[in-house]
Amino acid sequence: MDVDANRPVRTTVVEGLLDHLGAPVVACALDTAAGPPPPLHAIESPAVDGAVRLRRTEFAGGRACARAALAELGVHDVGVGRRGDRSPIWPDGVSGSITHTDGWCLAVAGLLEPWRSVGIDAELVGGVDADVSRVVFAPDELAALSDRPDAEGVVTAAFCAKEALYKAQHPLTALWVDFTDVVARPVGAGEIELAPLPGAAVAARIRHPVRSRWTTLEQHDPGGGRARSIVVAVVAVAEAPATGGHAARAPR
Template structure:
């Protein structure tokens, strides 16, 4: 699924074996006090990142965690990691090809009705239809805003709320555009509208954002 929502310049890896990709000490220290489940999730994410980086031509590099909990990619690389129950993935690209990446994967059924007002802008709520067996539109919005943030924050170091971004989703094409609403938030390399893509399986929502060079 990941390869379907990213261009060929982006390396995508899903569900790499953490047992075959040992954490480096400067990676493991980030979760040394975490619960075992969190340690396993972190290790799986770094395993995907290591494999993706090798395919990109960066063997034997580490991906430690920054103070804001985001991955610290090697010089010349952009990337994103996401995991949910039963799935983990990473995407990477050379900075000369791509300025930024965002990836989010969510289990379907996670977004309850009580969260809709926290996720959706008034325009989004007016534009979206009701949930169907095929798709709950708010699940796509939630994940797409997460993937936008994962591309936005490393470039700006600014934290956003769900209501700071307004999405227009084309459900027939599997695409979306995200517009930055907050006036005091910096643009992304001069752009306040960013495009992305999404895909659905029976169990999960996948969304991705690419900031083209």
């Protein structure tokens, strides 16, 4: 997939990962590697005052994608600020998420019910090395993910799925979720099931298990540089109704 280096473009492949929601969802991507960082909205700039150039570029690219997605939804002339916990501040009525990896930025935004939220994460295929894997996955979990012909992509997807789950649940619960609070397992082509451990606080706050959908995008450099394989994973989370502390099971 070729992404414009100067302006965000819609990516229908990623939007298709969320088509089961039955709600307007837009995904936009931008490659900052070959061009100057896009301008920031006035409410976005303070978040990266004094930051190094790479951080400012990634932040600006992600925010540009977020604003482009919002514009496609009919929400114009707004910025996406940042809370003290570093989470984005989306306009009322919008659920969204932002990610970036290796200069490639992506944002997704949707007009969802207030009890639903989306998350997205991206990583270069093979970017989850052995040291990272030991932090993110339990030994048995990693063994199951690795015992596949496409192990490198699946392990990367499981990492992204956990990151996306954290981003999706946080606006609903304000909880910190550790990587090892959730078990990931592949359940089919392009799908990862995420199950919170019974003792994890998030298990009582969201419907679970959660299905993450993922895909691999081939990002080609129009300038003739290296091609990149990027895994993108999305998660849609529903808040659990009050049921005496027990989370409702998500529909299959």
